[in-house]
Amino acid sequence: MRTKSMLVGVSTLLMSSSLMFAGTVSGKVTFTGTPAKPKTIDMSKEPSCAKQHATPLTTESVVTGPNNGLENVVVYVSSGAPDDGQVPAQAVTYEQKGCQYLPHVLPMHVNQELKITNEDQTSHNIHPLAKVNHEWNKSQPPGTPAISEKYEKAEFISVKCNVHPWMHGVFAVMNTNHYDLSKGGGAFKLPNLPPGKYTITAWHEDYGTQTADITITSNETKDVNFTFKAKAY
Amino acid sequence: MARKAQRLSFVGVLIVAVASSLGAQEAHVGNLTGHADAGKKLYKRFCIGCHGERGDGVGDNAPFLEPKPRDFTAATFKCRSTLTGNLPTDEDLYKSVVRGFNTSAMPSWAPLTAQTKIDLVAYIKSFSPRWHDEKPADVLKIPTETPVTIESISHGGELFQKLECWKCHGQEGRGDGPSASTLTDSKDQPIRPYNFTGGGRFKCGAENEDLYRIFMTGVDGTPMPSFNDVIKPVDAWDLVHYLRTLQKTRKSRENEVLKAAGGKLLPPKPEEKKPEDPAKEPENKGAGNGRK
Numbered sequence: 001m002r003t004k005s006m007l008v009g010v011s012t013l014l015m016s017s018s019l020m021f022a023g024t025v026s027g028k029v030t031f032t033g034t035p036a037k038p039k040t041i042d043m044s045k046e047p048s049c050a051k052q053h054a055t056p057l058t059t060e061s062v063v064t065g066p067n068n069g070l071e072n073v074v075v076y077v078s079s080g081a082p083d084d085g086q087v088p089a090q091a092v093t094y095e096q097k098g099c100q101y102l103p104h105v106l107p108m109h110v111n112q113e114l115k116i117t118n119e120d121q122t123s124h125n126i127h128p129l130a131k132v133n134h135e136w137n138k139s140q141p142p143g144t145p146a147i148s149e150k151y152e153k154a155e156f157i158s159v160k161c162n163v164h165p166w167m168h169g170v171f172a173v174m175n176t177n178h179y180d181l182s183k184g185g186g187a188f189k190l191p192n193l194p195p196g197k198y199t200i201t202a203w204h205e206d207y208g209t210q211t212a213d214i215t216i217t218s219n220e221t222k223d224v225n226f227t228f229k230a231k232a233y
Numbered sequence: 234m235a236r237k238a239q240r241l242s243f244v245g246v247l248i249v250a251v252a253s254s255l256g257a258q259e260a261h262v263g264n265l266t267g268h269a270d271a272g273k274k275l276y277k278r279f280c281i282g283c284h285g286e287r288g289d290g291v292g293d294n295a296p297f298l299e300p301k302p303r304d305f306t307a308a309t310f311k312c313r314s315t316l317t318g319n320l321p322t323d324e325d326l327y328k329s330v331v332r333g334f335n336t337s338a339m340p341s342w343a344p345l346t347a348q349t350k351i352d353l354v355a356y357i358k359s360f361s362p363r364w365h366d367e368k369p370a371d372v373l374k375i376p377t378e379t380p381v382t383i384e385s386i387s388h389g390g391e392l393f394q395k396l397e398c399w400k401c402h403g404q405e406g407r408g409d410g411p412s413a414s415t416l417t418d419s420k421d422q423p424i425r426p427y428n429f430t431g432g433g434r435f436k437c438g439a440e441n442e443d444l445y446r447i448f449m450t451g452v453d454g455t456p457m458p459s460f461n462d463v464i465k466p467v468d469a470w471d472l473v474h475y476l477r478t479l480q481k482t483r484k485s486r487e488n489e490v491l492k493a494a495g496g497k498l499l500p501p502k503p504e505e506k507k508p509e510d511p512a513k514e515p516e517n518k519g520a521g522n523g524r525k
Contacts, residue, residue, distance in 0.1 A: 045411045123397040125458035129419050135309050136318030137451050139458040141396055147462065162456030163400045165415040 022192045023216035027224040029075065029186040029202055030068040035230035038062065041166045048121040049099035049164070060104040061168070061206050062230070069186030070204065070228060072105045074156075074172045076179035077190060078211065079199035086177060087111045091148075094159075094169070096124050096140070101159065101169030105205070107179050108171065110154055116140070116147040128159045128171055137162075156203060170205055202226040258364065260323040260355035265347055267323075272356025275349055283338065288360035298338045301422060308361035309419065309454040312437035317451040317459035319370035320363055326354045334436055373450055373461065375442055379470040381486045387499040389475025392468060401426040401456065406479030419454045426456075429479035444473050 038058035043050035050056075063071040091113035095102040099120060108114055118124050118140045126147065127137040132155040138147055151157070151173040161167040172179070180188040182202075190200070193216050200212045207228040214222050260267035276284075283302040285292035290304035303310070312329050313321040321329075330350050333341035342350060358364040379385060393399060401416065403409040406429030418424045427435065437447050449469060451459030464472065477487035491498075 123400070125456070127456065127458065131307070134318040135307075135419060135453060137453060137456070137458040138317060139396065139451075139460045139463055141463055144463050162416055162458075163397065163412050165412065 022194055023219060024189060024191045024221045025193060025198070025200055025214060025216075025224050026187070026189040026221055027226070029070045029073040029182045029188065029204075029226045029228070031064065031070045031207070031228045031230040032068070033230035034232055035062045035064060036233050043099055043164075043166070046099055046122055046164060052098035057098075057100060057166075059166075059168075063104070065184040065186060067185055069182070069184060070207075071182055071184065071186065072204070073182040073186070073188070073226070073228075074105060074107050074174075074179060074203045075182060075188040075190065075226070076107070076174055076201055076203075077176050077193070077198050078201035080197050081176035081178050082194055082196070088177065091115045093117060093146075094171075096120055096126070096161070096167070099124075099161075099164050099167055101167060103169075103181070105170045105172060105181060107174055107181060108151070109174055109177055111150050111152060114149045114151070114171070116149065118142060118144065123163065124161045124167070125163055126159065127162055128157045130155060130157045133157065133173070156205070158205075172203070200224055202228075204228055206231060258355050258359045260326070260351050260358060262324045262327045262351055262354075265351040267348070267351030267353070267355035269352075269355040269359045272352035272354070273359075275353050276356045279342070279345075280353065288357065294338075299422075300337050300418070300424065301420065302337075302339070304420075305357050305360035307454075308363045311452045311454060312447075313450050313453065314372045314446055315370040315450065316373065316461055317453055320367060322369065322372060323351075323354055323358075326357060327351060328438070330354065332438065335434060336436055373446060375445055376466045376470075378441060378473075379467060381474050381490050383490055383494040383499060385471045386474045386478055386487060386491055387501075388468070389471035389473070390498045391501050392464070392472045393475055396460065396463070396472075402429065406430055406476070416456045418456070424455055429476060430481060432480040432483035441473050441477070444476060445469055448472065 038060070041057045041059065043053070043056070060072070065071055087109050092106060092108045093115045094106050095117050097119040099122070106114075116126055121142050123139060123141040125137060125139045129135060130151070132153045133151045136149075140147060151171065153173065154175045155171075155173050157171040157173065159169040159171055178190050178193065180190055182188045195216050195218065197213070197215050200214060201209055202211075203209045207230070210226045210228065212224050212226070214224060216222060258269035281292055283292045283294045283298065284290055284305065285295065285302075288305035290302040292302060295302050308320060310321045310325070310329075313319065313325050315321055315325070327350060330342045330353060332343075333339050342353075345353075399410050400412045401408075401410045403413065403426075408426040408428035410426065413426050416424050416426065435443055435447055436452065437443055448457075449459065449461045449464070451457055451461075460469075474487050477483075477485045478491045481488070
């Protein structure tokens with residue numbers, strides 16, 4: 001009895017200590033060279049959307065920030081993640097507003113609930129071009145309830161609306177909860193990584209993927225940076 | 234040594250298992266049973282030229298064809314009685330083989346014997362592991378057709394506007410809506426929306442019930458989405474009746490009723506139930522979606 005409670009105590013201590021000594025991977029995603037200029041989107045065929053944008057929208061395949069920062073890069077633990085099976089209970093939401101997908105890139109966990117909403121006064125058809133997962137295509141007229149879906153396998157899925165051909169986005173379906181989307185200056189952060197060996201992958205929809213192997217030994221912050229070569233077209 | 238033998242026998246078992254699982258692929262329609270191993274020989278004779286040895290749609294003739302032959306390895310099929318994203322039923326595939334695709338190079342294979350066709354269906358199912366991994370999906374329930382009346386046609390016309398079918402199919406159903414010229418299929422090939430005014434049969438059948446099924450389940454792999462979650466069955470029949478009147482040159486009950494009413498639709502009744510009301514009939518909700 002006593003040994004048992006001692007064992008429980010020790011294991012609790014070990015578990016909490018592994019969290020106490022959790023490391024963080026953080027860094028920046030940048031680009032070299034000159035990226036193609038974003039193109040202005042002509043929404044004149046859909047006036048109810050066009051009027052929502054004081055300045056016309058531009059394409060979002062490549063979004064850059066200050067100091068050559070690259071946005072919308074999914075940075076994730078592609079190997080060694082300690083929590084592969086844990087599906088978050090909370091849903092992620094993909095919004096269609098002003099004939100634009102918000103956010104442009106939406107990371108989610110395998111089997112996590114995905115809610116898709118239409119805030120517009122026009123019908124959209126949401127058509128994720130899945131190849132590993134199942135391809136489906138649903139109409140969502142204005143005022144209809146959110147579509148609830150989930151994906152069973154990890155995949156980067158290109159999403160489009162056939163009615164409004166300029167609408168384009170990405171579902172990043174992950175096998176891990178250790179992911180981040182690079183922000184303004186290209187910054188990202190992956191906290192709560194217990195000591196161990198990891199492969200960190202950075203994925204960009206136009207520029208491809210890069211990986212880095214790292215080892216976390218203690219309560220440390222590892223600096224990892226990724227640099228993509230910009231395409232001029 | 235013993236371990237090596239064990240490993241070899243394990244590999245042997247694995248090979249037999251994989252081979253037999255391929256050979257064991259069957260298809261069932263009514264009292265017909267198709268076998269993939271029989272279908273393989275027939276496939277080489279009838280299908281390989283366009284669909285290719287691997288079933289990936291890149292046979293010798295493929296470069297000369299538009300639209301491209303179906304890629305069976307992707308397991309995405311246009312004509313289904315199942316909800317969007319699901320595999321079709323064996324009967325759906327069988328019907329497609331019988332019917333052919335009038336908008337492509339795929340002919341009707343009706344002259345082949347029933348056994349030949351069902352064997353081919355069984356073999357087509359060996360090109361994707363999805364046929365092994367997934368349970369058969371439920372089939373869309375289609376309630377009895379409502380009477381063709383001018384009210385039904387008129388309400389269908391309102392739905393055609395509200396659901397914005399015209400964005401692709403055009404106000405008169407000519408397939409010339411504002412988005413029509415930009416459409417591509419899931420393999421990035423240009424694709425045209427159906428032109429109703431030609432009066433030709435639809436890709437997935439000629440009957441009113443086929444038309445109902447097409448827009449409710451969607452045409453997977455193309456821009457045509459599923460409307461099952463957004464149209465109530467009774468409204469869906471109204472839309473069917475209206476769509477038939479867009480086929481102006483085709484003789485139909487719908488065109489007779491419209492003519493008898495002076496060729497004009499009734500004005501919308503604002504106090505009536507809202508056609509875009511998202512309240513769904515429970516019968517098809519979520520059903521057949523093997524992923525949920």
